[in-house]
Amino acid sequence: MSYDYLFKYLIIGDTGVGKTCLLLQFTDKRFQPVHDLTIGAEFGDRVVTIGGRSIKLHIWDTAGQETFRSITRSFYRGAAGALLVYDITRRETFNHVASWMEDVRQHVTHNMSIILIGNKCDLVRKRAISKDEGEMFAKQHGLLFMETSARTCQNVDEAFIETAANILEKIQNCVFDVSKESPGIKIGYSCPRGEIGGRYGTITELGGGCCS
Template identity: 75%
Template sequence: MSYDYLFKYIIIGDTGVGKSCLLLQFTDKRFQPVHDLTIGVEFGARMVTIDGRPIKLQIWDTAGQESFRSITRSYYRGAAGALLVYDITRRETFNHLASWLEDARQHANPNMTIMLIGNKSDLSHRRAVSKEEGEQFAKENGLLFLEASARTAQNVEEAFIKTAAKILQNIQEGVFDVSNESSGIKIGYGRAQGPSGARDGAVAQSGGCCG
């Protein structure tokens, strides 16, 4: 399956906030209520279409436990997008966002697009963090924001796709040097890139003349 771009994502946040469940819902369209703790890093991928362009998302789901923080940090490098997840029913997971964000800012590409996700929106009767607080934190830190539910799939698709749309917009605005691997973006082969793709030296390898 050919694609125009490959974007590398990382999912970060405290343990038990539903990172693996979000990934599974997005890649497999299913919810697994009982999930073993992620040890180290898990991986998933899916093709999406943004503005008519096929884009492959390569998603690294990291362990939230403190003991795995050093492994997680090594995955920040070369990520174009990050989903920073907290659990709306557990206040402490929201309180820890600043620490996760500091980690991300320190170890990731400065142009990385970060989407803040308040997960478990289906449990609003147990809510400990208001939507307004989530919006405010996102606004203050220049993040995208959505509340989502891995259980009902509400906003899961949107979270991954909005992040990709923002990355694509940044590419088009010249924010990223896409020829640099550390940007977390790879140019796909097998599709005519058209004029916008030609400037970064990637000649479309479609066999024919792409005039």
């Protein structure tokens, strides 16, 4: 399938927060509650449409264990967007968000679009971090924010698409110079070379991905 732009994404965060489930839900529309721990990184992709532009997302789901941290860092370079995920039922995963964010920003461009994701929001009775607390942290650190459930699909597509829309807006505002090789962004075959600017409108989607 032809596309206007390709964006490289990362999914990062502690082990067990649902990173792989989010990827499978977004790319394959399926929930897999039990799976092997990610070793290094896993990959998925999907094409979405934002304001008439076809955007192909190349998504790397990275391991959360400290053992694989050095391997994970090798995937940071050349990424345009990241989903930084914590589990709303486990306080320690939220406490580690600042460390993950600092790690990413040491290895990527400061213009990278990062969305903070509070996953497993379907587990209301087990909630340990309020939505307000997540929103406040995101606002303080200049991040997008959303709560998701990979199990029920709540906000899964929206999280990936909102991040892509933010990257596209940066392209249109010349934050990224796509006439050069911008980190994590490539111009596709169907994008008219002279028509990079212009504001996007409504968001629709092509293809599909749902996990907690």
